[in-house]
Amino acid sequence: MNALVSLLAVLSIVVIAFLGAGAGLEVLFGVVLPYAAILTFLVGFVLRIVKWAKSPVPFRIPTVAGQAKSLEWIKHQPLESPYTRRQVVLRMALEVLFFRSLFRNTKAELKGGPRLVYGADKALWLFGMIFHWSFLIIFIRHLRFFTEPVPALVTGVEWVDSFFDVGLPALFATSVLLLVSLSWLIGRRFLDPQVRYISQAADYFPLFLIFGIASTGVLLRHFAKTDVAGVKELGMGLLGFSPPNLGELGLSGLFYAHLLLVTALIAYFPLSKLMHLGGVFMSPTRNLANNNRAVRHVNPNPQPVQVHEFEHWKEEFKEEIAEAGYKLERD
Amino acid sequence: MHDQGKVIAGIVIFLIVVLFPIWYTGAFGDFTPPNLDPVTDAKECVKDKATMTAWHMDLLNEWRNDVVRNNDRGPVLIAGKEWEKSLTRTCLGCHGSYRKFCHKCHTYADVKPDCWQCHVVPEER
Numbered sequence: 001m002n003a004l005v006s007l008l009a010v011l012s013i014v015v016i017a018f019l020g021a022g023a024g025l026e027v028l029f030g031v032v033l034p035y036a037a038i039l040t041f042l043v044g045f046v047l048r049i050v051k052w053a054k055s056p057v058p059f060r061i062p063t064v065a066g067q068a069k070s071l072e073w074i075k076h077q078p079l080e081s082p083y084t085r086r087q088v089v090l091r092m093a094l095e096v097l098f099f100r101s102l103f104r105n106t107k108a109e110l111k112g113g114p115r116l117v118y119g120a121d122k123a124l125w126l127f128g129m130i131f132h133w134s135f136l137i138i139f140i141r142h143l144r145f146f147t148e149p150v151p152a153l154v155t156g157v158e159w160v161d162s163f164f165d166v167g168l169p170a171l172f173a174t175s176v177l178l179l180v181s182l183s184w185l186i187g188r189r190f191l192d193p194q195v196r197y198i199s200q201a202a203d204y205f206p207l208f209l210i211f212g213i214a215s216t217g218v219l220l221r222h223f224a225k226t227d228v229a230g231v232k233e234l235g236m237g238l239l240g241f242s243p244p245n246l247g248e249l250g251l252s253g254l255f256y257a258h259l260l261l262v263t264a265l266i267a268y269f270p271l272s273k274l275m276h277l278g279g280v281f282m283s284p285t286r287n288l289a290n291n292n293r294a295v296r297h298v299n300p301n302p303q304p305v306q307v308h309e310f311e312h313w314k315e316e317f318k319e320e321i322a323e324a325g326y327k328l329e330r331d
Numbered sequence: 332m333h334d335q336g337k338v339i340a341g342i343v344i345f346l347i348v349v350l351f352p353i354w355y356t357g358a359f360g361d362f363t364p365p366n367l368d369p370v371t372d373a374k375e376c377v378k379d380k381a382t383m384t385a386w387h388m389d390l391l392n393e394w395r396n397d398v399v400r401n402n403d404r405g406p407v408l409i410a411g412k413e414w415e416k417s418l419t420r421t422c423l424g425c426h427g428s429y430r431k432f433c434h435k436c437h438t439y440a441d442v443k444p445d446c447w448q449c450h451v452v453p454e455e456r
Contacts, residue, residue, distance in 0.1 A: 042349070046342055053338040144441040146352035148360035155441060168392045169442070225385040229436040233364045239353050240362025250381060281341060300333065 044270025373425035
């Protein structure tokens with residue numbers, strides 16, 4: 001049901017874009033909505049980060065997987081239990097770039113009755129890495145529509161990505177890798193009963209949405225082409241706050257479907273789990289040094305701390321407790 | 332707010348990165364597109380303009396494969412007219428200037444076709 005709702009949401013975005021572009025609403029889908037989405041993204045992203053930064057951090061709570069810094073004859077594991085800022089940054093970098101903690105993912109399986117077997121499970125790490133890195137490369141590649149002159153980095157990434165030179169225009173390796181890894185991530189939510197049980201619409205929707213973006217993108221490049229120079233005119237026009245006349249550009253309905261899916265992703269980003277892009281840096285189990293004993297950490301909560309003692313609580317809910325017929329232990 | 336300095340620095344870095352296309356283009360380039368109108372003497376192409384803009388590479392690829400790999404130089408019949416399968420004689424016959432025709436959109440959209448690995452870039456007329 002969760003999956004179905006998400007799939008229908010993504011499909012309706014595609015249908016709306018096709019109908020809208022056909023009905024002369026190009027300005028709405030090509031200009032107004034993209035601007036609104038970008039504004040939502042920038043403001044929403046910053047507000048989210050500020051909100052997270054406002055929560056008090058009274059104590060160092062890094063999740064560690066190794067020996068903390070202790071006496072000098074006990075070997076410290078700086079990457080598992082960072083003590084200095086440098087070590088924290090190093091551990092964070094490995095986490096962000098290579099998903100180090102996910103590499104340790106394990107699975108528990110019941111094999112032949114009562115035997116519970118634990119084993120390594122690197123598949124999620126592998127497909128997660130493929131997905132995220134492909135997405136980043138595709139994002140960088142798309143800068144050719146949003147920069148003038150196109151930076152050498154973008155051209156270089158395109159050259160490497162189209163190295164196999166299959167087809168014309170050349171097929172990008174990341175186009176295939178993104179679709180394959182997404183299929184695996186979607187399949188995992190359907191086929192693994194435990195994961196399916198905890199999967200919400202908010203888990204399926206971004207996957208289907210990105211799948212929609214990737215497939216319409218592949219279609220636009222290889223199967224239902226449109227005028228790329230015109231696409232860039234729109235991209236540059238939006239950035240320069242002087243959008244071109246979309247009626248004259250005559251971009252295809254499929255292009256508007258691709259654009260509206262991306263617009264939806266951008267607007268949805270700060271409201272959803274996708275905020276882990278910023279959140280990973282704000283995570284107190286990752287960005288704090290394990291120096292609870294070595295450094296004095298003053299409680300940042302307002303003093304005196306407001307407490308709600310048992311006696312107060314009992315007094316406050318006396319009637320409700322009596323009404324429900326509970327007997328409290330301390331009575 | 333805890334670690335105010337670091338959080339604000341992080342937000343500033345984030346904004347600099349996501350707004351890269353704006354400040355980069357503002358500093359080094361131009362938002363208004365160059366004049367992309369193809370300069371040509373011809374009134375009509377082998378197919379209509381919209382099709383040619385989006386699909387010319389497929390047509391050229393097909394012709395290239397026919398000529399180079401299958402030794403089939405045509406002629407090809409499109410919309411009641413016969414055309415020779417040749418970039419140099421058919422396409423460049425009307426679109427004589429590389430600078431004013433091919434180059435314009437290809438540079439703008441960062442497309443690097445293989446044509447000129449074999450063909451000599453036509454001299455400007």
